[in-house]
Amino acid sequence: MENVKRTPLYELHEELGGKIVDFAGWALPIQYSGISQEHHAVRNQAGLFDVSHMGEVMVTGNEALAFAQYLVTNDVTTLSDTQILYGMMCNEAGGVVDDLLVYRLEEKRVLLVINASNVDKDFAWISEKAKAFDIKVENQSNQTAQLALQGPLGEEILQTLTDADLKKIAFFHCQEGVTIKGRECLVSRTGYTGEDGFEIYCKPEDATDLARDILEAGADRGLIPCGLGARDTLRFEACLPLYGNEFDDVITPLEAGFGFFVKLDIEDDFIGKDALKKQKEEGLTRRLVGFEMAKGISRHGYPVMDGDREVGFVTTGYKSPTLGKSIGFAIVEMAYTEMGSTFDIQVRKKLLPATVVSKRFYRKNYKK
Numbered sequence: 001m002e003n004v005k006r007t008p009l010y011e012l013h014e015e016l017g018g019k020i021v022d023f024a025g026w027a028l029p030i031q032y033s034g035i036s037q038e039h040h041a042v043r044n045q046a047g048l049f050d051v052s053h054m055g056e057v058m059v060t061g062n063e064a065l066a067f068a069q070y071l072v073t074n075d076v077t078t079l080s081d082t083q084i085l086y087g088m089m090c091n092e093a094g095g096v097v098d099d100l101l102v103y104r105l106e107e108k109r110v111l112l113v114i115n116a117s118n119v120d121k122d123f124a125w126i127s128e129k130a131k132a133f134d135i136k137v138e139n140q141s142n143q144t145a146q147l148a149l150q151g152p153l154g155e156e157i158l159q160t161l162t163d164a165d166l167k168k169i170a171f172f173h174c175q176e177g178v179t180i181k182g183r184e185c186l187v188s189r190t191g192y193t194g195e196d197g198f199e200i201y202c203k204p205e206d207a208t209d210l211a212r213d214i215l216e217a218g219a220d221r222g223l224i225p226c227g228l229g230a231r232d233t234l235r236f237e238a239c240l241p242l243y244g245n246e247f248d249d250v251i252t253p254l255e256a257g258f259g260f261f262v263k264l265d266i267e268d269d270f271i272g273k274d275a276l277k278k279q280k281e282e283g284l285t286r287r288l289v290g291f292e293m294a295k296g297i298s299r300h301g302y303p304v305m306d307g308d309r310e311v312g313f314v315t316t317g318y319k320s321p322t323l324g325k326s327i328g329f330a331i332v333e334m335a336y337t338e339m340g341s342t343f344d345i346q347v348r349k350k351l352l353p354a355t356v357v358s359k360r361f362y363r364k365n366y367k368k
Helices: 010-015 035-044 064-071 116-130 154-159 204-221 228-237 273-282
Strands: 019-023 026-031 046-050 055-060 083-090 096-106 109-114 136-139 145-150 174-180 183-188 197-202 223-226 286-293 303-306 309-319 326-333 342-347 350-357
Touching: 010 019, 010 026, 010 204, 026 035, 026 228, 035 046, 035 223, 035 228, 046 204, 055 064, 055 116, 064 096, 064 109, 064 116, 083 116, 096 116, 096 174, 109 116, 116 136, 145 154, 145 204, 154 197, 154 204, 183 204, 197 204, 204 223, 228 309, 286 342, 309 342, 326 342, 326 350
Parallel strands: 046 223
Antiparallel strands: 019 026, 046 145, 055 109, 055 136, 083 096, 096 109, 145 197, 174 183, 183 197, 286 326, 286 350, 303 309, 303 342, 309 326, 342 350
């Protein structure tokens, strides 16, 4: 693969037998032992992911929190130091520029964690909006590596490598200065799998040895390296959205069913608030639903049909490794959003029936 970026763990991926693909311009493993095996390892023991392709933007200055409040749809004022919040950056029309995590490290220091496919676009957007605030924004993506240790045994495994009391890191909180086998890291109790676990930020030069240490510490507890394939099936079962699938610059958070993270009732303005408020008042014309198919497997972009009329499209579709069922998400017209509603999915040249079910295919197993 030419003209693709490599994370600091690229050589380790090859050494471990990872099947490398081009993902958003990055050479990353889609799988090692197999997507299903990796998926089940995370659900039952633990899995380690390289997520160094994610973007990190540091915001510092007197108005760091005020800027974050203006930038995202959620209410940043509810955060205390070391607390984390999920939200979206919207454009003025209410479409999603990106979804992200907001880390309040200190009152004047906020970390934004953004998607790999959007780093350059996002940083340009953030930098432009920052001009009206007394802050400094710095793209630290190239100076930061990130590992995700996910699964019910994640805490037990990581605790063997650090003197920090990991039980004190609550869900959606973080701790700076955590020393893991002599390497200083930022550790957060977050993830993208529906399981308990940690995301570990470190220096790029520390990433490979850190990954080796974690894999060695968890070898007798069922820990295995995991790739992008399992990352996607895990997040999908847990009803966690993927930018470019469940929403994008024209699909709003309300249409994607994530209105909980859009605080229209707060006094502060955020980018896109007026458009989203208007959309809610006027009523949605389409919305994300979960569906199940008795046969066939849907994929992103497949048309949703009622007879010969297209009424929506699939955003994500898989045969669920946990449930053993063919399930998916789709954006459909409101008439097809009630539980038990039926429509067809066009799978190649065939129309296969689907039924609307709850999007919560899997009960999240977070440690509160």
